[in-house]
Amino acid sequence: GAGVSQSPSNKVTEKGKDVELRCDPISGHTALYWYRQSLGQGLEFLIYFQGNSAPDKSGLPSDRFSAERTGGSVSTLTIQRTQQEDSAVYLCASSFIAGRSSYEQYFGPGTRLTVT
Amino acid sequence: AQSVTQLDSQVPVFEEAPVELRCNYSSSVSVYLFWYVQYPNQGLQLLLKYLSGSTLVKGINGFEAEFNKSQTSFHLRKPSVHISDTAEYFCASSGGSYIPTFGRGTSLIVHP
Numbered sequence: 361g362a363g364v365s366q367s368p369s370n371k372v373t374e375k376g377k378d379v380e381l382r383c384d385p386i387s388g389h390t391a392l393y394w395y396r397q398s399l400g401q402g403l404e405f406l407i408y409f410q411g412n413s414a415p416d417k418s419g420l421p422s423d424r425f426s427a428e429r430t431g432g433s434v435s436t437l438t439i440q441r442t443q444q445e446d447s448a449v450y451l452c453a454s455s456f457i458a459g460r461s462s463y464e465q466y467f468g469p470g471t472r473l474t475v476t
Numbered sequence: 477a478q479s480v481t482q483l484d485s486q487v488p489v490f491e492e493a494p495v496e497l498r499c500n501y502s503s504s505v506s507v508y509l510f511w512y513v514q515y516p517n518q519g520l521q522l523l524l525k526y527l528s529g530s531t532l533v534k535g536i537n538g539f540e541a542e543f544n545k546s547q548t549s550f551h552l553r554k555p556s557v558h559i560s561d562t563a564e565y566f567c568a569s570s571g572g573s574y575i576p577t578f579g580r581g582t583s584l585i586v587h588p
Contacts, residue, residue: 364519391574402580403520403566410574451519462570463527464510467519 362386364468366452372474373442381437381471385454391462392429394437395451396421397470403451409435410457442475449473478503480569482579490587491559497552497582499567507571509550511541514564514581523565526550537561562586 365384373379385392394406405419409429420426424442429435439446449472453465483498501507508527512520524535531543541552550567564583570576 393575403578405575408575416575453520457574460572460574461508462574462576463508464522464525465512465520465568465576467512467521469519 364452364454364466366450366468366471368471369469370472370474372476375444375475376441378438378440379442379473381439381450381452381473383435383437383452383468385433385435385452386466387433389454389456389466390432391455391457392435393453393455393465394427394435395453396448397451398448406437406450439473442473444475447473447475478507478569478571478573478577480567480577480579482565482567482582484582485580486583486585488585488587489557492556494555495553495557495561495584497565497567497584499550499552499579501548501550501567501569501577503548503569503571505572507569509541509543510568510570510576511535511539511550511552512566512568513537514566516563520566523552557584557586559586559588 367382390411392409396404407427408416424440427437449470451470452468455465456463479502481500489495510525511523514520526543534540567579568576
């Protein structure tokens with residue numbers, strides 16, 4: 361079946377512009393996650409959506425970052441007034457939830473954002 | 477709070493040699509444990525997982541891992557590595573939280 365898809369695969373933007381990154385999770389997965397991965401670094405958790413519950417935004421680095429998930433499926437991560445330090449690969453993942461734990465995550469290929 | 481420690485940031489090894497990538501976790505509740513692999517310019521891909529049952533877990537590409545509750549470890553092993561195994565490897569745990577905890581990653585470098 362189809363995996364997690366993300367678009368665009370690459371985005372180059374000028375400092376100060378807004379960008380939108382899109383994620384299409386695996387159908388039926390109720391949980392959706394956004395991560396940021398800077399060059400040579402590990403994963404930095406940004407935000408988590410689960411069904412119709414309020415998202416866990418505890419990882420968002422500033423109020424310039426926001427995300428929404430429409431209809432329990434597609435998600436958009438928006439970065440306003442981009443800064444050079446926002447340059448990174450943004451990864452989306454989806455999974456099933458069992459009880460109070462997440463099963464394995466399925467990751468998209470990522471969007472590489474470059475802010476010039 | 478959970479934590480996952482990958483003890484080696486980089487592991488160089490020669491082709492056809494065995495390799496072990498170490499992972500220790502801390503959790504006060506039952507855990508699910510995972511190893512993911514990330515090839516250059518790609519997303520993460522699941523290698524193997526431990527949910528319950530047998531403590532020896534076999535995954536794709538000839539990798540296996542052993543869940544050791546007393547040592548709170550989940551080390552990844554492969555008896556003979558190939559050049560194509562060169563990648564970043566992440567250990568992760570999930571237990572009592574909807575948000576998995578990831579280690580910082582181990583870079584496996586296989587030399588010919």
